[in-house]
Amino acid sequence: MASQADAFLIQARSDFRVFELLWAQDLNTYPECHALQHLQMATEKMSKAMLLTLDPERELMSHVAFREVVPILNRPDIARRLGYNQNPKAFRDLIDRRRSWFRSIEQLSPSVGTNPHGGGSEGPNVEYPWQARDIHTRVIWYAPAEYNFDVSKDMRSRDGQQFLLVIRQLLERLPEIIQPA
């Protein structure tokens, strides 16, 4: 029987497969918000699987989880288990350079806003329309399907490709990479 951590990992893997499927499509036809929604869901559930592996009693109430795995990942033994055998420092440098991406990906969810005290998003998110001012200061509605997310451009960069590969590796080999104390 699967544990709660196992179940989160199974669902995260499935979310990520859908992300990769959508991400490989023509993004003009299938807007990037749909792929990014699955990336956000996959990373949230993967992170919860990781946190539950380390503490099965942990309560997971919100969509905030991806940012919490940074200190777990940022270790030389994890770097080596992820395949950075010759140069674990390269992994540390990647995490250091791109620490903000953990938060940016979380904030794609409409339930995770940019307010440090919590609350949902009233700005760009991958699911629901939002109101904002255009360049002429008029208040207009934006639809996620017509919005260009910074995360999308980030993920096409060299670091973005590495970041996605780390997520893929974590999902495929989480039980051997993250071991309970």
Place this chain on the structure above:
Amino acid sequence: MINLNEIPRTYKEGIDLLAAWHGGVNNTTSIYSLDDNSEHVIRFVEISPDFSDQDELRPLRMGASHDFPYSSEVLLVSETDWQYVQNGRKTLPSGWDRNALRRIWPNGVPS
């Protein structure tokens, strides 16, 4: 000189731009292009000591978008794995011909 903010208008411009995006940040990356005769997909093999070793080499795929009108398939390969590819202990993904790879970074693309 490549303008990294421009939207590429041709397949070659797309290759040059993506190579500059991926190779320009440091001098440890070598990039090879596996050209697509139909000019729809930009395929790169990128080799760097910064990349992780992998059990199986599989590309990261991304579709065309409004500001990059080509699909891309990028294979990140550590130097160790690249040696394995060269001596036959590891293989490139199915359909990727090692003999057809064309080195484009750091040589061949204006920075």
